[in-house]
Amino acid sequence: MSFGPPLLEDSRKIMLLGSGELGKEMAIEAQRMGVEVIAVDRYDMAPAIHVAHRRYVVNMMDGNAIKALVRRESPDAIIAEIEAINTDALLDLEEEGFRVMPNARAVKVCMNRVELRRLAAEELQLPTARYFFAEDFEDVKKACMDLGFPCLLKPEMSSSGHGHVLISKYEDVERGFKDALTHARGGGRKVVVEEYVRIDRELTVLTYRYPQGNNAVTATIPPIEHQRPEGIYHYVESWHPSTVSNDIIERAREYAIKLVNKLGGLGIYGVEILITRDGRVLFSEASPRPHDTGLVTLVSTDINEFQIHVRSALGLPTPEVKLVTPAAAHVILAETEAWAPRITGLEETLRIPGVQVRLFGKPFAYRHRRMGIVLATGNTVEEAREKARLAVSLIKVR
Ligand SMILES: Nc1ncnc2c1ncn2[C@@H]1O[C@H](COP(=O)(O)OP(=O)(O)OP(=O)(O)O)[C@@H](O)[C@H]1O
Ligand SMILES: [Mg+2]
Structure with a gap:
C-alpha cells in the first residue's frame, strides 16, 4: 500500500524566493517539466503561490527564516525572484552546497547599485551615464x-x-x-x-548561461525595446524585436555578454541599456533573473525567458531561441486601492485578433500596481504595439 502522492522517478524541486508575476511564469514552466515548486513570499496568495505545490509566507529579509526553509525543503535550485532578499543568507546557503540562481554573489551585486556600477563601469569599463x-x-x-x-x-x-x-x-x-x-x-x-541623460531608446538584452560539461555557454536574445512615460521610472510598454540599428544591437550585446560572464553562474539576466539622444549606448543596470520587460517573450519567442531560467536551474541547456513573431506587451495598472479588484473590459479586449491577457491574480490592488499584462502579436512591431495599446485602454482594474 502506498501513501501520499507518487514520486517522479527523477523528481526535482525548485524554490522561488519571491512569488510575483515573474515567479508565476517560472512556476508554470517548472510544472510543465514535472518539477515540484515551492513558492515563498511575504504575503499569501502572491501570484506564484496560485500555481505552486506548496507555499511559505515569511519575511524574506529574515536570513534565519530563509535558511530554515531551504534546509527543510532541500530544493535543487533556489531562484531569487525579487531584490528584497537577505543576500547574506543566500551566500551561506551556496556555501552549504545549494544552487542559487544565477549565483549568490550575482544576486548580491545586482541588488546594490553602487557595487554593480563599480563592477560594470570601473572594472569592466562599460560606458555609463x-x-x-x-x-x-x-x-x-x-x-x-x-x-x-x-x-x-x-x-x-x-x-x-x-x-x-x-x-x-x-x-x-x-x-x-x-x-x-x-x-x-x-x-x-x-x-x-x-x-540625467536624454533617453532616445531603452533596451533589455536578455542574456543567459547554460551548462555544457563543466563550462557554461553564454548567449543572448535579440534586444527587447521598452518605454516609460516621462517622469515615471518603470516601464509600461515593451516590444520585440527592437527597431534600433545593428550597430547599436552589437554594442549592447557586447556589454551584456561582458557583464554576465563576469557575474557568472547559470540562468538568465536582463541587462538594461540606455541609448541617448546624443548617440551614446550606455549600460544602466542588470537583473539576475527574468526581466519584467521580457514578459513579451511569452509570445515573441519559441522559448521564453522563464523556460530558459528554469532549464538552467535544472542544469539543462537552451542552445537556441528563435523569434517567432513581432510582439508587444503593455502593463495593466490598477486605478485605485481595492481588495479583490474588479476587472472589466476583457470581452472587448479579447475581440482584437492576436491579443492575450495575463492577469497576475494579486489579491489586492493599489493605485498603479501592476495587476496584469496585455500581450499582442502583429505583422510588424508597430501593429503589435497599436493592438496592445488599444487593448489596455479597454481594461479597467478597480
Ligand atoms: N541617468 C539617467 N538619466 C535619465 N533617465 C534615467 C537615468 N537612469 C535611469 N533612468 C530611467 O529610469 C528608469 C529606471 O532606472 P533604473 O533601472 O536604474 O531603476 P530601477 O529602480 O532599478 O528600476 P527597475 O527595477 O524598474 O529596473 C530607466 O529605465 C530609465 O528610463
Ligand atoms: Mg531598471
Whole structure:
C-alpha cells in the first residue's frame, strides 16, 4: 500500500524566493517539466503561490527564516525572484552546497547599485551615464554641481524606480537627498548621483548561461525595446524585436555578454541599456533573473525567458531561441486601492485578433500596481504595439 502522492522517478524541486508575476511564469514552466515548486513570499496568495505545490509566507529579509526553509525543503535550485532578499543568507546557503540562481554573489551585486556600477563601469569599463557615489549631503552637493542640473539621485538599494529623485536646481538638493533615502531599502545611506541623460531608446538584452560539461555557454536574445512615460521610472510598454540599428544591437550585446560572464553562474539576466539622444549606448543596470520587460517573450519567442531560467536551474541547456513573431506587451495598472479588484473590459479586449491577457491574480490592488499584462502579436512591431495599446485602454482594474 502506498501513501501520499507518487514520486517522479527523477523528481526535482525548485524554490522561488519571491512569488510575483515573474515567479508565476517560472512556476508554470517548472510544472510543465514535472518539477515540484515551492513558492515563498511575504504575503499569501502572491501570484506564484496560485500555481505552486506548496507555499511559505515569511519575511524574506529574515536570513534565519530563509535558511530554515531551504534546509527543510532541500530544493535543487533556489531562484531569487525579487531584490528584497537577505543576500547574506543566500551566500551561506551556496556555501552549504545549494544552487542559487544565477549565483549568490550575482544576486548580491545586482541588488546594490553602487557595487554593480563599480563592477560594470570601473572594472569592466562599460560606458555609463556620468555618476558619483555619495554618502552625505556635502558629497551629494559636490556631485550635483559637477554633473550639472538636472541630475538624478538613486538610492544604493531600491527597485522599480522607488526613491529616484530628479533634482533640477541647487535649492532642491537637500530635500532630494532626504527623499531618496526615505525610499531606500535596508537603511543604506549611499546614493548614486547620476547625470540625467536624454533617453532616445531603452533596451533589455536578455542574456543567459547554460551548462555544457563543466563550462557554461553564454548567449543572448535579440534586444527587447521598452518605454516609460516621462517622469515615471518603470516601464509600461515593451516590444520585440527592437527597431534600433545593428550597430547599436552589437554594442549592447557586447556589454551584456561582458557583464554576465563576469557575474557568472547559470540562468538568465536582463541587462538594461540606455541609448541617448546624443548617440551614446550606455549600460544602466542588470537583473539576475527574468526581466519584467521580457514578459513579451511569452509570445515573441519559441522559448521564453522563464523556460530558459528554469532549464538552467535544472542544469539543462537552451542552445537556441528563435523569434517567432513581432510582439508587444503593455502593463495593466490598477486605478485605485481595492481588495479583490474588479476587472472589466476583457470581452472587448479579447475581440482584437492576436491579443492575450495575463492577469497576475494579486489579491489586492493599489493605485498603479501592476495587476496584469496585455500581450499582442502583429505583422510588424508597430501593429503589435497599436493592438496592445488599444487593448489596455479597454481594461479597467478597480
Ligand atoms: N541617468 C539617467 N538619466 C535619465 N533617465 C534615467 C537615468 N537612469 C535611469 N533612468 C530611467 O529610469 C528608469 C529606471 O532606472 P533604473 O533601472 O536604474 O531603476 P530601477 O529602480 O532599478 O528600476 P527597475 O527595477 O524598474 O529596473 C530607466 O529605465 C530609465 O528610463
Ligand atoms: Mg531598471
